[in-house]
Amino acid sequence: MWARVALALVVGCVLVVALAAGSGGWLVLVIGFAGLALAGAGVWWALAHRGGARLLGGLLAVTAPVGVLVLYATSGLWVVAIGALSLWAAALASARASLRSLRHPKGPHGRRTPPPSRPVLIMNVRSGGGKVERFGLVERAEALGARVVLLGADDAYTDPELVARKAVAEGADLLGVAGGDGTQALVAAVAAEHDVPFLVIAAGTRNHFAMDLGLDRTDPVRSLDALTHGVELRVDLGEVDGRAFVNTVSFGAYAEIVQNPAYRDAKAATFLEHLPDLLQGAAGPTLEVRADDSRVHAPQAVLVSNNAYARADPLGGGRRPRLDGGLLGVIGARVEGAAQAAELAVLGERASGITSLTAHRVVVEADQERIAVAVDGEALELPTPVVCTVRPSVLRVRVPRHRPGAAYAPPTVDWRRIARLALGHPDPRTIKDAYDV
Structure with missing residues (x-):
């Protein structure tokens, strides 16, 4: 039912834009996506550069979405925009609801x-x-x-x-x-x-x-x-190399930055000072990641987690649906320029610069004998290759016995899955024991 509602709302969103095409309805979509892409590019320039480029990037990241809103308001497109966005938001909510077989997820009883x-x-x-x-x-x-x-x-x-x-x-x-x-x-x-x-x-x-x-x-x-x-x-x-971790092991940009003694007292300033060199390849090792039979070449940042996070979006994610799945989660990120940053802003975890995997064993190699590693937030240096495993x-x-329970982590919406559910086809990945606590 929820999958059918989601598809109906998507159709409604398309109709709102189509019916307003004569007054610039399609312009709503074009302007919206363009503003989001420009904001993503601005964030890249602000993070990957210093001086004037950083200032211009920050201004672009702020002014692009504000400019879109102003344009909507002054051109009379705001009614179409609000209607389309409301229907799209409702469609996403319904789609996520369709991927849950229980209203309040439960797992194995303690x-x-x-x-x-x-x-x-x-x-x-x-x-x-x-x-x-x-x-x-x-x-x-x-x-x-x-x-x-x-x-x-x-x-x-x-x-x-x-x-x-x-x-x-x-x-x-x-x-x-x-x-x-x-x-x-x-x-x-x-x-x-x-x-x-x-x-x-x-x-x-x-x-x-x-x-x-x-x-x-x-x-x-x-x-x-x-x-x-x-x-x-x-x-x-x-x-990781014989040391236990309950959450994550980080490699690449974040791991390099937390090694700096100034990070604990001035996180934002240290982050902004060192990130440009790491993103542009002027500092830090070149990594090669093997996750079982899969490979991730030269990621700028890698997150290996004790069980996979609900979403691979490095800007979101939130939490892990399971802690007893017996697999490591692997998220690799590589953004090489403003174009890829814009793609990430529009597509999120589906962007080409994001890799999401699960594996029993992860090996991180580098062109250096020792690399920076952050284990559950603790800054370490380990000899390469670094091996991560999971003990089920x-x-x-x-x-x-009585506790709030883990907050629900909404899954990524895959519209092909939604369409199959709407047509009555069973989805083996929608299971009522998907959450462990």
């Missing part, structure tokens, strides 16, 4: 297990701008019977992996982390190695892993409910 008797929680007091102290996580965890080990309380560095190994040796039957994704990955590796449950407390800055587990990122205290009223999920764990269902994650 397995109920007894509460831990000797849980150990490792908390980074600096993570997330001080969420551990702000939410009183130490006191709340200790009141539930957990032993808490603090990191970052002084200037001395404490290795969370060593703390986790010591806790297991002393009899801990659950390991938990209140901190960033990088700290979580180190402790998760120890938990998987010793087959003890792992608890994620959403006290980091972005908490991508917590989001995909369906935890409440606005209130990390709710994560502690897993200690008393929890269930277990089996999820995958990524590995090795991590026992304990989550609260």
Whole structure:
């Protein structure tokens, strides 16, 4: 039904433009796409150049869409534009609805297990701008019977992996982390190695892993409910050259930029300063990526994820529908000029400069002996070739029985699939267990 509604709305959108053709209806489409393309080209000039070219690119990125709106308003085409855009937006919403077999996606139920008797929680007091102290996580965890080990309380560095190994040796039957994704990955590796449950407390800055587990990122205290009223999920764990990762491994432009000591305190300024050389090939290695039997030649940026993201759009994406698919996601991006940037602005993840794959094993080679790598946001340098693999269902994650659940990530709209659904043909990729939490 939703697929048929989507196609009907597309027909309505075309009719609105066609019926207004005499008064410039087709001009609505041409002007709209031209403005979007010019904005994309402007963003490229702003990112890939310095000085006057950057200034002109920034102005173009801002003025192109504004100019389109002004032209619509002054020429009387705004009624046609609003009508066509409204119908197109409704068509996209209906198309995405048709690709969902359930209104509220559900996945495998967590397995109920007894509460831990000797849980150990490792908390980074600096993570997330001080969420551990702000939410009183130490006191709340200790009141539930957990032993808490603090990191970052002084200037001395404490290795969370060593703390986790010591806790297991002393009899801990659950390991938990209140901190960033990088700290979580180190402790998760120890938990998987010793087959003890792992608890994620959403006290980091972005908490991508917590989001995909369906935890409440606005209130990390709710994560502690897993200690008393929890269930277990089996999820995958990524590995890059023997080091675990729960979210992503980045190569190329982003990985090179985060190596700079100034990045942590001045992210935007450092990004704008170094990106032109990386995009134009004046800095950074030339990468070659092998994802099982597929190859990606000389991408400017590569993202390898523990399970694939819902969308390959580097400007969007959002989240991973599954954490137990047993596959790595691979997104490669190469934009070589303003024309390709304009194409990316119009087509998004379908642009020729974007490659999206899944694989069991990813090998990244380069023309340098060592390359910059960002593992769950942590800046590292690793010898080439760098090998990424996935360990299916090795991590026992304990989550609260009652949790918000992962936000729905809308799929990419493939109109051929929509047409098949509208004609009554079954779609094997629309399955009711598509989401794991």
